Amino acid sequence: MLGFFFTELKQFVIQELSESAWIEVLGKVGLGSKDSYMNGLYYPDEDMMRIVVGVSNMTGMSIDQVLKEYGTFVGKDLFTAYKPLIDPSWKTLDFIENVEETIHQVVRARNRKASPPKLVCNRLTDREIVIDYRSERKLCRVAQGIALGVANHYNEPIEIVEETCMHRGDSSCKIWVSLKKEGDVAPAPTSSPPQHEDEEDIWAEADPSGADNL
């Protein structure tokens, strides 16, 4: 994965915990000598998985929670890191709707090593969109977090429901995003959001302590 996502992870851990916690996590997951991630370089996906599991073990947050909050952190920073790719007329759902064609495809074309996930978006109404997310990395929680980070940027509260999930054996993750109206209470999801806890998952393999808390 692109180094930008590692430097973001480092900043996220430092912001949420501390610089010493970052060093401690790297040590605990066997990456102690690797505190030199650079935005433009590529690093193994497995390293990211190890660090996320390490943060989860250190904080007691679930891996899903860490991924989602990390995604929210990344979502906020996309606006500075990738400003030229972002149309100033967009709001939250326009941004999400245009990511695949306007942004992820550009990223793929510019850098053959980059493999952003495939996002097929279906704009249901002006207030609702469904993201069909596919990636071998199965980082749907990061996608949800990014959507939240984008919504925070535009100051538009959103509701997210994951209707299908690759972690449950579905072929893709369908992530329903809607803009909340003022005074809205949480809508009834059309299906129960998946529980990741019982499922066999790539994350379990990344856990250096053997804990399987997904």
Ligand code: HEM
């Ligand atoms: C300015 C906007 C965006 C840019 C420039 C961008 C770019 C990228 C890049 C460069 C990667 C790393 C690919 C690699 O290392 O191989 C990536 C990964 C990812 N992107 Fe985007 N992205 C943007 C917006 C979004 C949005 C809005 C979502 C979802 C709502 C999203 C979901 C993801 C996820 C989940 C990953 C992690 C990798 C994976 O799932 O396989 N991105 N993106």
